[in-house]
Amino acid sequence: MIKRFIILLTILSLCIACSKKTTIENDELREAISQVWLDADVAHEMLKQIDINSINYYEQQRYRLAEAHLMLKRELKLPSGSDMDALAKYFESCGDEASVAEAYYIQGAYLNWLGKNTQAMQYLKKAESYPTTAIIKGMTYYKMGRICETEQLYDIALENYKHALPYLEEAGLPLYLASVYRELGRNSQDVDKDAYFNKALSAAQFIGDSILQKEIRYA
Numbered sequence: 001m002i003k004r005f006i007i008l009l010t011i012l013s014l015c016i017a018c019s020k021k022t023t024i025e026n027d028e029l030r031e032a033i034s035q036v037w038l039d040a041d042v043a044h045e046m047l048k049q050i051d052i053n054s055i056n057y058y059e060q061q062r063y064r065l066a067e068a069h070l071m072l073k074r075e076l077k078l079p080s081g082s083d084m085d086a087l088a089k090y091f092e093s094c095g096d097e098a099s100v101a102e103a104y105y106i107q108g109a110y111l112n113w114l115g116k117n118t119q120a121m122q123y124l125k126k127a128e129s130y131p132t133t134a135i136i137k138g139m140t141y142y143k144m145g146r147i148c149e150t151e152q153l154y155d156i157a158l159e160n161y162k163h164a165l166p167y168l169e170e171a172g173l174p175l176y177l178a179s180v181y182r183e184l185g186r187n188s189q190d191v192d193k194d195a196y197f198n199k200a201l202s203a204a205q206f207i208g209d210s211i212l213q214k215e216i217r218y219a
Contacts, residue, residue, distance in 0.1 A: 024062055026055050036066045044070055069106070084110070084123075101132035105140050117147045138167030142180055154187050161187075 024030045032046035043066065052063055084107035091099040108123030124147075127140045145160035161184050168176050181200035185193055 024059055026050070026059055029055060029059055029063060033062060033066050036069050040070050040074065088126075097130045098132040098136070101127045101130035101136050101140070104130070105136050105143075108140070109143055112143060112147060117150060121147055134167040134170040135173065138164045138171055138173070138176065140164075141167065142176060145180075145183065149183065149187065158184065158187055 024033070028046065028050055032043050032050065035043035035046060047063065047066060047070075050063065052060055055063065084103045088100045088103040088107075091097075091103060104123045104127035108120045108127060111117075111120035111123060121144065124140050124144050127136065128144070141160045141164035145157045145164065148154070148157035148160060161180050164180050165177070168180060178200045181196045185196035185200060188196060
């Protein structure tokens with residue numbers, strides 16, 4: 001149960017698809033995040049010094065991702081310098097394929113955040129190959145869609161978005177559903193274009209995200 005809670009924290013922290021403005025302006029947070037991968041104790045102390053209410057929404061999500069990553073390391077007693085490859089191998093040795101997929105997804109999402117899309121896609125493909133939860137499946141396909149769109153592979157991006165939909169619906173994540181429907185609406189040329197935008201707007205209204213609603217209306 002504890003591990004599942006930690007993983008959910010990790011996934012909920014990856015709400016980066018709602019806005020094009022996804023940069024960290026807070027120097028202390030940027031340094032703390034880099035330390036997560038180097039020294040967990042140092043990163044923990046640095047995060048404690050940051051007032052989460054003083055940073056913007058995107059930075060809050062990155063803060064929570066760093067927190068969740070640290071919790072994973074401490075729960076599994078992983079060495080500070082370990083990465084998600086080591087975590088995946090640990091889970092594989094336990095026969096926990098769902099958690100292997102989760103570890104690969106986190107690594108892929110992190111590499112995508114760094115702009116290393118080729119490497120990110122390799123990890124996301126690994127995550128895709130394992131049976132796992134609806135949340136991870138949905139987010140994996142969504143992230144792959146975003147990367148393909150960045151690389152101007154629009155047809156492949158659409159296929160990934162469509163694969164993501166049933167999993168995100170099963171997981172009950174309106175924020176991500178709004179983003180997926182928006183991207184489908186923006187990139188589709190078929191008769192479903194308006195229907196996608198309407199569903200995106202409905203999901204955004206459900207969570208009360210006025211900024212996302214505005215983006216969808218003007219997409």
